[in-house]
Amino acid sequence: MESAIDTHLTCPRSISRRVPDDYQPPFPMWVGRADTEIEQITMGYLGVQSHGEAHRAQALTAVAEIVAHLDHPHGPSHHDVTHHVDGEGYDNFIVVGYWADPQSCTRWLGSPEVDRWWSSDDRLTDPVGYFREIVSPRVDQFETLYAFQDRLPGVGALMSDISGDINEHGYWGSMRERFPLSQNEWMQPPRDATLRIVSGDPAAGGRVVVAGHDNIALIRSGQDWREAVEPERSLYLDEIQPTLHQGMDFLRDNGADVGCYSNRLVRNIDLDGRPLDETYNIGHWRSLEKLERWAESHPTHLRIFTTFFKVATELDKLRLYHEVSVSDAQDQIFEYINCHPGTGMMRDASPAANQ
Amino acid sequence: MESAIDTHLTCPRSISRRVPDDYQPPFPMWVGRADTEIEQITMGYLGVQSHGEAHRAQALTAVAEIVAHLDHPHGPSHHDVTHHVDGEGYDNFIVVGYWADPQSCTRWLGSPEVDRWWSSDDRLTDPVGYFREIVSPRVDQFETLYAFQDRLPGVGALMSDISGDINEHGYWGSMRERFPLSQNEWMQPPRDATLRIVSGDPAAGGRVVVAGHDNIALIRSGQDWREAVEPERSLYLDEIQPTLHQGMDFLRDNGADVGCYSNRLVRNIDLDGRPLDETYNIGHWRSLEKLERWAESHPTHLRIFTTFFKVATELDKLRLYHEVSVSDAQDQIFEYINCHPGTGMMRDASPAANQ
Known part of the structure; x- marks a missing residue:
């Protein structure tokens, strides 16, 4: 049994764990181990938005x-x-890229072919919209x-x-405790934090920066x-998936x-646009705490959680996982071109004070 | 908003809370406030056990x-x-008494009328069995x-x-955080702790001390x-009670x-044995941690919890509450007379080493 927090990221704590030292998780789970020279990474969500079958080919x-x-x-x-x-009925295609250091991503974004393409008035x-939601957590x-x-x-x-098998899972609060930063920080947003439109006007279309x-x-x-294969396939399709969709639709709409x-x-x-038997949810939250509160109190999520608890030791080919990050404001990019105003971080963003 | 931990019991912490300082509970809840001169209390569960309708009158x-x-x-x-x-089909009647200090209870237990009655060979x-399960938490x-x-x-x-409205509720871990002792202690049992039969033989009946x-x-x-009254009555009887019974039966049997x-x-x-519209569950657990793990992962409890979350702000006459304690071994009495061996703390107790 080892800690989810890698050895080189372990430090004296000022915030204690939620469970006693001899806590034993009910089944095994694992975390990824990055090379120690990796200090910060970049997750780039690069989107294309279209409306209606007529524009699907152009989107692809x-x-x-x-x-x-x-x-x-x-x-x-x-x-x-x-x-x-x-939720507004638009098709969205997202290319999700992972960089092992933010400098590479910055260079990629600034490379002539990428920058010219993104900045072009074309x-x-x-006939389609675009977005970039890029964060670089340490x-x-x-x-x-x-x-x-x-x-x-x-x-x-x-x-x-x-x-190897990690200790920090199987109880509410374990997600937070797998963050190395949780040893000493609450990872809360500033109290008056809001999303802000810093250029453009979502209602008018065009380029918007949040x-x-x-x-x-x-x-x-x-x-x-x-x-x-059966019976795992039915377990997923009949028991887990419907509740998952219900919970994720709730979050999309509310x-x-x-x-x-x-x-x-x-x-x-x-690449031809044909669906694979693989889904994931992408959720942006005001804070880790808000995500925790929802996850541990919403009926749909609790139902998924208890189903997972029941079947965790028997999983064979069904692959369930998650990754969660927080990031500094300076390490976030949210940019939209001709997307509808409910897209991504635009929905909850306030207009800049001088607009 | 105030802390569930009373002012005179608040002290510098070595164990931090699970939630950030600015945590806001989703609805109001309250805790009891005892006079500051109360230092330790006693909860006495005094039982009578009978089997079959023929012995019910004697039990009463x-x-x-x-x-x-x-x-x-x-x-x-x-x-x-x-x-x-x-679970074995026996009727159990329990008189549950609360003393504001353990000395009073000790004197009561030692008083001639009570002591003679309990110790009598009669x-x-x-034709009925008896038990006493008495704990005195500080x-x-x-x-x-x-x-x-x-x-x-x-x-x-x-x-x-x-x-007034207290802060420590509405999230998993809040039960523990309402204990004043949680500020500095994990309230874990010794690692090798077990229940032990210290006198008597449960299978043989007679007097048993655990x-x-x-x-x-x-x-x-x-x-x-x-x-x-309606609709609250149906909310309880149709939505909460069936799941509650399911969860409590699970714990009784497993x-x-x-x-x-x-x-x-x-x-x-x-006093005539007629049922009132009031129930409670009495659960003894190896540790607060085991109780936490069950409560936050078992489907029945999670269902009760999410229903409560939904209706908490609308409750009017339906009264829901709990009290949870831990106690030192020296402040526990578990004694049985002619009860079946699955009764109370006998079920999981190991025979003394020399038996």
Whole structure:
């Protein structure tokens, strides 16, 4: 049994854990182990938004263009591609890339081919919208949790190793306790923190930039049933998935009430846009605390949690995991081009004071 | 907003809370406030066990005798009387008394009328069984929580006052954080702690004494719908009660697997044995931690919890509450006369080494 917090990130605590020293988790779970030279990483959510079947082909062409851009010396180490229909009925395709250091991502964003493409006035007249939601948490600002030990998805693809059985799971509060930073920090946003529109006007379309704030939490919570056979396949499709969809729809539609800025349940697709048997939820939260409160009190999430508890020791091919991060305001980029005003961080953002 | 921990019991912490300083509970709840001169209290569960309708009248006579004993200068400040049928099909009547200091209870137990009655060989030939489960937690070893503010039941009857809205509720871990002792102690049992038969043989009947261990946790969790009218009555009877019964039956029948030594869902009765619309659960646990782990992961409890969350702000006449304590081994008495071997703390007790 080892700590979810890697040895080189362990330090004297001023905030104690929630459970006694001899706490024993009820089943095994694992976390990713990054090389010690990794200090900060970047998660880039690069989106294309279209409306209606007529624009789907153009959206997929744009997705292919973004994916082509990734093939670059400073491109991400890993990426995947997803699709979802949002609450307003728009199609959204997101290319999600992971960089092992933010400098690489900055260089990639600033490279002529990428920068020219993003900055071009052609983007304003394209029949699709675009967005970039990019955050760069330090290694003490994120945690992972896997119910399996191989081929880690998401940020796990940056990890060279997997832990042994970890101690910090199976109780409410364990997510927080897997963050190295939790040893000494609460990871709270400033009390008066808000999302702010710093340029553009969401209602008018065009280019919009939203400023975040310290300690916005981002969760990617995944379900991969590509290799699952019966009875595991039915367990997922009949017992877990319907409740998952219910909970994620709740957050998509009512997130503002509980501190969830944006929630998207996305499905992985191949490059032709065909759905794969893999989904994940992408949730942006005002704080880790708001995410905790929702997760531990909402009926849908509790139902998923108790089902998972029941079956955790029997999971074979069904791959369930999550990664959660917080980031500093200076390490967040939220930019939109011709997206509807309910998109991403625009929905809950206040206009700048001088507008 | 005030702390659940009374001012005179607040001290510098070495164990931090689970939630940030600016945590705001989602609805109001209250705790009892005892006079500052109260340092330790006693909760006495005085039982009569019978089998079959034929012995019910004799059991009720014994109950009346115990209740008559309570009318004594050193008797408890408050008591109530309950009935339940246990997992083995026996009727159990429990008179539950609360003393504002353990010396009074000791004097009561040692008073000629009570001591002679309990020690008499007549008890061994009575057609009913008897038990006494008595614990004396210090004021830093227990906590209360009420969804109402008047006529506090149980240990609340020893309290002269009720708090204002308290902060420590609405999240997993708040029960522990309402214990004054949690500021600096984990309230764990010794690692090798077990219940031990120190005299007698449960299988043979007769007198049996069980020794407990430090930090056994005792929860009384109550539901009083006597004054509830529609729609609150249906909310309780149709939505809460069935799940409650399911969860409590689970603990009664499977408690040993999860660290629950004994679990009894009891119904208040009047002195003629007629049921009142008031129940509570009496659970003895190896530790507060085992109780926490069960409560926050078992589907039945989570269902009750989410229902309560939904309706908490609308409760009017439905009275829901709990009290939880831990106690030192030296402040525990577990004694049985002619009870079946699955009764109370006997079930999970190991025979003494020399037997």
